[in-house]
Amino acid sequence: MELAIQAEGLRKRYGAHEALRGVDLAVPTGSVLGVLGPNGAGKTTTVRILATLLEPDEGSAKVAGYDVVRQRKEVQRAIGLTGQYAAVDEQLTGSENLRMVGMLQRLTRGRAKERAAELLERFRLTEAADKQAGTYSGGMRRRLDLAVSLVAEPSVLFLDEPTTGLDPASRLDLWAMIREQVAAGVTVLLTTQYLEEADQLADRIVVVDSGRVIAEGTSDELKRTVGGERLEVGLADPAQRATAAAALSRALGAVPLADDTDGLLRVQLTAGLDDIADAAVALRASGVAVTEFAVRRPSLDDVFLSLTGHPGRTPAGDPGRNDSGTPAGEHAEDLAEDLAGDHTDGRIEERSAA
Structure with a gap:
């Protein structure tokens, strides 16, 4: 079985706080892994390490066959990333956002324009292509944000709570687009607190709490752990x-x-x-x-509550705070800024998580 994402013994500390305490992951190529956990469980820190935005204190990881520490450039060329909140430039139009990212990722001007047109059509944004992104609805911004992460046609896609704040119709819309990517062979790691989202999209699910993986399996396997009908x-x-x-x-x-x-x-x-x-x-x-x-039948909510002692988040839930205590949206914006910046100057600016 070919693995697109493999992590062993990942540990990360922020001062006295140990955000990850030995996380192991294995994601087969072309599949979706759902990562569930309450706020502060270690989900965002895991994504940051796998996306080369943080180095682990201990352990190792490979993404698309490349080591995330020793082969960061190769990893970055293979991945796409969408955080909890849309990180597009609101002053630019949808088309300009996509073309800019294409140029940052070293596409030719002609190919960047062509790719932007392809993605605008695929994500049903053609009519809004020449409007400033700041005028888009929440659902349109999330579609544009996902389109931005796909400009370079990544083989691995990290989605860090991608449907936060969306209304039910927009959430279903985004789910359909994620399924399209998986059908095309893209491997997806999806972090979420929306249990229905993991149930709908994930081939396998891991539950993390306090920096550890505490359960793993398919949705049905996990539900059986809390009893039958x-x-x-x-x-x-x-x-x-x-x-x-x-x-x-x-x-x-x-x-x-x-x-x-x-x-x-x-x-x-x-x-x-x-x-x-x-x-x-x-x-x-x-x-x-x-x-x-x-x-x-038992639900993932039953599993989540049984394993973590916390209820799963509802769509109207508060975004909360991430692993290091920073408001969740700030880390999401850092993810996109760091990754985009690295394509332009060959560096990753590692931000403090304190």
């Missing part, structure tokens, strides 16, 4: 809770759990349809009237 029962009369719980316990051989927040009884299922039928018969025989009777 559960039956949820809502009662017409809350006074019948004890009767319903006893009936379910006798029928299924498992003790139901009562949730005072929503009034539901929840019980683990082990025999699928047989358990469901037995539960329904037992409740009817006990004279229990129900308002809700539903089977629920």
Whole structure:
């Protein structure tokens, strides 16, 4: 199996704070790895190291077959990067932004213009090509930002919480564009706190917390770690809770759990349809009237909460702070500025994460 991204034992410290404490990653070529974790878990620091914007204190990593410390130039030519917030120049038009990045990445003037036109069409921005990026909607800016990261046709794409702040329609739009890149053979590492995003896009998922990988697997594999299907029962009369719980316990051989927040009884299922039928018969025989009777599979939210003790972020959630305590958007802008700057002068300006 050919790996597009491989990391072993990555460690990074900011003073007394250890942001990464031995992170291992392996991402097959042409696949999507979702990296989940709460704020401060180490996601952005991992991306910065893999994108050559930081050097690890310990450990090693290769991206597109190149060592991120010893072969930084080769890595940079192979990757694209989109951060948490659009980092395009708002004073330039969409077309000018793309052409500028093409020139910074040493495309000829003609090829940069041609590539800009291709991407504007692909991302449905042609009508806005000659408008200043500062006039774009949030969804349009994110599409332009993703287009900018693809100017040099990278084989590996880093997406650091790319849909932060987008409305549901724009988020779905961006997901479709990410899938197009994967279908074309691009390898994607996606960091996110939106659990649905990882569920929709990722072939495999790693969960990080406090600088460590604490779980890894497909979405279904991770969901199985918190148990199988559960039956949820809502009662017409809350006074019948004890009767319903006893009936379910006798029928299924498992003790139901009562949730005072929503009034539901929840019980683990082990025999699928047989358990469901037995539960329904037992409740009817006990004279229990129900308002809700539903089977629920574990979600990534259950996994995330079980593993980290934190709920996953909702689309309306606060962007929060990143691994080093800096507002998240500041690091996202640093990512794009550092990478673009390195194409022009051959250096990477490593910013302090303190």
